[in-house]
Amino acid sequence: MARERPFEVREFQPPKGLGRMIGIGLVALVALFLILGSFYQVEPEEVGVVLRLGVYTGDTAGPGLHYKIPFVDRVYKVPIQRQLTEELGFRTPGLPVRLEVARQDPKDESSMLTGDLNAATVEWVVQYRIVDPYKYLFRVRNVELTFRDMGEAVMREVVGDRTVNEVITVGRQEITQVAFQKLQELCDHYETGIQVDQVVLQDVTPPEPVKPAFNAVNQAEQEREKLINEAQSEYNQVVPRARGEAEQTVLAAEGYALERVNRARGEAARFSSVYEEYRKAPEVTRRRIYLETLGAILPKTGRKVVVDDAVRGLLPLLNLDAGRAAPPVRPAPPEGGGP
Amino acid sequence: MKGTVLVVLALILALLVLSSVFVVDEGQQAIKTRFGEPIGAPITEPGLKWKVPLVDRLYVLEKRFLEWDGRVTNMQTREKQPILVDTYARWRILDPLLFFQRLRTEVQAQARLDGILNGEVRDAVARYDLAELIRTSDREPVQDAVLDSADKLEEIAHGREVIRQEILKNASQRVRQADLGIELLDVQFKRINYVDAVRDSVYQRMIAERNRIADRFRSEGQAEAARIRGTKERELQSIQSEAFRLAQEIIGKADAEATEIYARAYDQSADSRAFYAFLKSMETYGETFDAETWLVLSTSGEFYRYLNGAR
Numbered sequence: 001m002a003r004e005r006p007f008e009v010r011e012f013q014p015p016k017g018l019g020r021m022i023g024i025g026l027v028a029l030v031a032l033f034l035i036l037g038s039f040y041q042v043e044p045e046e047v048g049v050v051l052r053l054g055v056y057t058g059d060t061a062g063p064g065l066h067y068k069i070p071f072v073d074r075v076y077k078v079p080i081q082r083q084l085t086e087e088l089g090f091r092t093p094g095l096p097v098r099l100e101v102a103r104q105d106p107k108d109e110s111s112m113l114t115g116d117l118n119a120a121t122v123e124w125v126v127q128y129r130i131v132d133p134y135k136y137l138f139r140v141r142n143v144e145l146t147f148r149d150m151g152e153a154v155m156r157e158v159v160g161d162r163t164v165n166e167v168i169t170v171g172r173q174e175i176t177q178v179a180f181q182k183l184q185e186l187c188d189h190y191e192t193g194i195q196v197d198q199v200v201l202q203d204v205t206p207p208e209p210v211k212p213a214f215n216a217v218n219q220a221e222q223e224r225e226k227l228i229n230e231a232q233s234e235y236n237q238v239v240p241r242a243r244g245e246a247e248q249t250v251l252a253a254e255g256y257a258l259e260r261v262n263r264a265r266g267e268a269a270r271f272s273s274v275y276e277e278y279r280k281a282p283e284v285t286r287r288r289i290y291l292e293t294l295g296a297i298l299p300k301t302g303r304k305v306v307v308d309d310a311v312r313g314l315l316p317l318l319n320l321d322a323g324r325a326a327p328p329v330r331p332a333p334p335e336g337g338g339p
Numbered sequence: 340m341k342g343t344v345l346v347v348l349a350l351i352l353a354l355l356v357l358s359s360v361f362v363v364d365e366g367q368q369a370i371k372t373r374f375g376e377p378i379g380a381p382i383t384e385p386g387l388k389w390k391v392p393l394v395d396r397l398y399v400l401e402k403r404f405l406e407w408d409g410r411v412t413n414m415q416t417r418e419k420q421p422i423l424v425d426t427y428a429r430w431r432i433l434d435p436l437l438f439f440q441r442l443r444t445e446v447q448a449q450a451r452l453d454g455i456l457n458g459e460v461r462d463a464v465a466r467y468d469l470a471e472l473i474r475t476s477d478r479e480p481v482q483d484a485v486l487d488s489a490d491k492l493e494e495i496a497h498g499r500e501v502i503r504q505e506i507l508k509n510a511s512q513r514v515r516q517a518d519l520g521i522e523l524l525d526v527q528f529k530r531i532n533y534v535d536a537v538r539d540s541v542y543q544r545m546i547a548e549r550n551r552i553a554d555r556f557r558s559e560g561q562a563e564a565a566r567i568r569g570t571k572e573r574e575l576q577s578i579q580s581e582a583f584r585l586a587q588e589i590i591g592k593a594d595a596e597a598t599e600i601y602a603r604a605y606d607q608s609a610d611s612r613a614f615y616a617f618l619k620s621m622e623t624y625g626e627t628f629d630a631e632t633w634l635v636l637s638t639s640g641e642f643y644r645y646l647n648g649a650r
Binding site: 138152153157162170171174225232 | 387
């Protein structure tokens with residue numbers, strides 16, 4: 001087998017000059033790589049940290065195209081202008097996360113104990129910026145994960161010092177402030193090169209099984225307001241009206257009083273005047289008034305019976321009410337009396 | 340032929356140079372070993388370093404703070420309350436030579452830290468009540484005005500921060516004593532939670548507490564409504580009776596005045612009294628007689644006496 005080979009090799013020998021071409025090609029390739037490796041681009045929000053033979057020169061490169069020495073300089077790009085966020089206790093769907101974060105159950109992050117030994121579910125966001133790229137790169141390994149750990153520890157410390165009511169309602173503002181301060185202190189202590197911008201509480205709720213009971217409290221509160229409002233409106237409907245009616249009663253009484261006194265005055269005056277004249281001729285005035293009165297009333301009265309004192313026994317014969325009380329078709333009542 | 344030899348020689352030279360040069364980056368440190376034995380001072384500064392090719396080997400180590408993440412562990416507090424504790428720590432290689440001799444790799448270091456930190460945390464947890472581990476200070480809680488709450492936080496003697504510092508101190512001491520060439524920066528409680536069985540009873544307690552608040556709201560509402568209704572009744576009674584009293588007073592006064600006026604007019608003399616009686620009677624006849632009235636009159640009376648003749 002080995003003997004046959006030389007024939008074949010000789011047959012397929014490549015044309016002269018190919019080796020040279022390959023050599024040129026290789027050199028060109030190397031040159032291309034060198035050129036490509038000599039330039040790097042820094043995006044507008046980034047800064048390039050250059051290590052020359054492993055040493056940080058103190059130089060950082062701003063946005064744009066820059067030159068570096070191939071194999072000697074190494075560039076780390078750090079987005080110092082960008083506001084970075086970490087979501088703790090929840091994940092916004094569709095937002096990219098690191099594998100280590102994706103593996104964590106957000107529920108583990110969010111469930112915590114409050115100072116009165118109750119449980120609460122806290123979701124929050126930390127916004128931060130990288131202010132010292134050198135520290136960020138070379139002082140702490142896995143800064144982002146460290147930062148998340150710090151965030152959790154700090155939030156639990158703060159929540160653990162407050163009642164469940166404070167955590168869920170009244171203390172939210174204060175919690176973000178205290179957490180912000182403590183987180184910044186811890187960042188400085190760990191030399192992360194991170195500046196915390198803001199800690200923002202998202203959903204802070206009681207644990208799922210307890211939620212209905214919390215809602216029931218809100219409902220009861222509204223019920224209380226409703227009961228009070230109803231009673232109040234009832235009061236408002238009735239009492240002012242009663243005031244008005246009371247005023248009416250008093251005014252009516254005043255009216256009566258006026259009328260009564262005026263009448264009295266009038267009648268008294270009239271009497272006095274008449275009496276004055278009467279005194280001048282009592283006998284004839286008396287008679288006149290009597291006769292006038294009779295004259296006025298006699299036409300109004302239904303029946304007039306004039307009895308002579310000399311005629312006796314007339315009255316028993318009179319069936320006094322006969323014509324009026326008994327209708328013609330009905331038999332007269334047995335005693336002849338009225339209804 | 341000569342050219343080929345030259346090229347090969349150059350290549351070998353280049354290889355030698357390259358394998359005797361190495362770069363230690365920022366955030367790294369290194370140990371040089373010769374036949375497995377460390378030689379020279381540890382390299383703690385970054386830069387271009389030299390070694391003897393083929394003979395010397397290089398172990399690059401981290402200079403940065405490294406993570407230690409504890410497992411979630413079931414522990415018991417002083418009051419025998421089982422809880423789940425998750426801690427983390429940060430540490431770094433302080434003495435690379437010592438580290439290399441004692442531990443050699445980070446994995447080894449993590450294992451040693453597991454032993455030390457888990458033990459210290461467990462000891463500390465067992466020494467304190469749960470409230471001490473959760474709370475940090477004896478601050479006064481802010482009350483919820485809507486709930487009209489009167490929340491109290493149990494008084495604590497030490498608190499989370501003190502315990503944490505204690506753990507850090509003890510663990511640091513043990514790390515130092517073990518001479519591992521490493522240093523602890525910090526230990527933190529990442530998570531403390533109830534175990535499942537306890538959690539349910541805590542939920543029940545929370546539910547009961549909320550129900551209590553809800554009940555209070557309802558009864559407060561009823562009480563307040565009843566109070567308003569009562570006030571309404573009282574107001575009504577007071578308004579109406581006051582009006583009645585006033586009206587009666589006014590009426591009474593008017594009646595009295597009228598009576599006085601009448602009396603003054605009618606009661607001038609015996610004569611005036613008689614005349615009044617006469618006049619009033621006449622007036623009353625006029626007002627009370629109507630078509631229903633039967634009038635039986637005697638001819639001996641004043642009016643008809645003339646029927647029998649004008650005497």
